[in-house]
Amino acid sequence: MKCAALPGRIAQRLLMFTFAYSCKIDCRHMNIGIVCYPTFGGSGVLATELGKALADKGHNVHFITYQQPVRLTGFSANIFYHEVRVPTYPLFDYPPYETALASTMVDVVKNNNVDLLHVHYAIPHAAAAYMAKKILERENRFIPVITTLHGTDITLVGRDKTYAPVVAFSINQSDAITAVSQDLREETYKIFDIEKEIEVIYNFVDLKRFSKRPIDAFKKVIAPHGERIILHASNFRKIKRIPDVIHIFKQLNEIIPSKLLLVGDGPERPMAEDLCRELDICDDVRFVGKQQDMEEIFAIADLFLLPSEYESFGLSALEAMAGSTPVVASHVGGLPEIIKQGENGYMAPVGNVGQMSQYAIDILKDEKTLHHFKANARKQAERFDIHRIVPQYEKLYERFLHSFSLNVV
Numbered sequence: 073m074k075c076a077a078l079p080g081r082i083a084q085r086l087l088m089f090t091f092a093y094s095c096k097i098d099c100r101h102m103n104i105g106i107v108c109y110p111t112f113g114g115s116g117v118l119a120t121e122l123g124k125a126l127a128d129k130g131h132n133v134h135f136i137t138y139q140q141p142v143r144l145t146g147f148s149a150n151i152f153y154h155e156v157r158v159p160t161y162p163l164f165d166y167p168p169y170e171t172a173l174a175s176t177m178v179d180v181v182k183n184n185n186v187d188l189l190h191v192h193y194a195i196p197h198a199a200a201a202y203m204a205k206k207i208l209e210r211e212n213r214f215i216p217v218i219t220t221l222h223g224t225d226i227t228l229v230g231r232d233k234t235y236a237p238v239v240a241f242s243i244n245q246s247d248a249i250t251a252v253s254q255d256l257r258e259e260t261y262k263i264f265d266i267e268k269e270i271e272v273i274y275n276f277v278d279l280k281r282f283s284k285r286p287i288d289a290f291k292k293v294i295a296p297h298g299e300r301i302i303l304h305a306s307n308f309r310k311i312k313r314i315p316d317v318i319h320i321f322k323q324l325n326e327i328i329p330s331k332l333l334l335v336g337d338g339p340e341r342p343m344a345e346d347l348c349r350e351l352d353i354c355d356d357v358r359f360v361g362k363q364q365d366m367e368e369i370f371a372i373a374d375l376f377l378l379p380s381e382y383e384s385f386g387l388s389a390l391e392a393m394a395g396s397t398p399v400v401a402s403h404v405g406g407l408p409e410i411i412k413q414g415e416n417g418y419m420a421p422v423g424n425v426g427q428m429s430q431y432a433i434d435i436l437k438d439e440k441t442l443h444h445f446k447a448n449a450r451k452q453a454e455r456f457d458i459h460r461i462v463p464q465y466e467k468l469y470e471r472f473l474h475s476f477s478l479n480v481v
Contacts, residue, residue: 223384253406276461282394308338323429370395
């Protein structure tokens with residue numbers, strides 16, 4: 073409705089209301105609902121760190137998920153956690169989490185004056201957010217939904233025929249869509265018929281957190297004779313190609329004495345342990361499980377291995393570089409957007425273990441070369457510092473809140 077078509081006094085009041093509402097959005101702190109998986113995976117880590125950073129800037133952040141996110145430690149006056157409770161009944165072989173999640177979103181929005189919902193990982197969060205949005209609209213409550221795509225929600229799980237129609241629909245019904253890399257943006261358009269613009273807002277890292285100096289005593293325990301320390305961290309799923317990590321390490325260790333730290337846990341771990349026994353390298357390999365304080369581990373590492381089948385971005389690689397650790401990885405997905413060949417690491421085709429092990433040897437062969445790669449790794453990570461990326465999300469929020477205020481008027 074255009075104000076010019078209304079009587080002067082009414083038009084003036086509407087314009088004043090619109091200005092006051094938009095100013096209210098731009099000038100005050102926002103109430104933001106964040107929906108994510110609470111696990112060690114990249115989407116959950118990114119969502120949690122984003123929420124913490126927004127809270128540090130004065131916004132109220134409401135996490136909505138089935139358990140407290142692993143990165144959500146300590147206390148903050150303006151961070152709130154809302155647990156999604158899924159009652160169990162004998163009727164249900166599979167409890168309807170999506171329905172419980174949508175209901176919890178509605179409850180949190182209504183009772184906490186939430187301005188917007190930011191959902192991370194399309195399955196099932198985008199569909200649940202759409203349901204919540206429609207319920208709220210019936211009560212004359214209009215709230216924007218922003219969906220951030222992280223990778224396997226599009227390239228692996230999302231393209232499964234069981235989920236694909238719902239994934240495509242719920243993404244298209246989002247008010248804003250972001251992807252964590254240019255590669256993921258392009259893959260999404262290839263896989264789904266997406267009608268809206270997908271904005272790229274890269275993953276980020278808190279450089280200050282990864283600025284710790286190596287703890288000599290810790291390093292001495294891992295590498296008592298000054299061996300190079302090689303690191304891999306993941307959820308130990310097939311897509312991470314854990315056997316490649318182990319074979320790369322074995323070839324490297326035959327040339328340059330090294331120790332391998334395997335951080336994380338998952339379905340491929342028993343196989344990985346068997347492979348280490350088979351190759352007789354157990355004395356040089358440590359499985360350390362899931363770890364909270366990765367910055368202390370990156371501080372002692374000399375090289376990070378990530379020979380994955382696919383990485384939409386490679387947040388673990390970025391965190392390694394923030395800790396001044398160069399990376400040898402597969403040339404896939406969004407990794408070329410953060411790894412500069414021959415500068416802060418190397419990339420090789422998926423499965424090319426021989427090439428990756430040679431690249432590892434090239435980086436670790438002498439102190440001067442290693443120092444060069446370490447310095448460049450840290451420098452590249454500065455491009456993705458949290459203080460550069462989080463304001464992009466704030467601008468996105470403000471833009472859509474302002475747009476919604478105009479539509480409401």
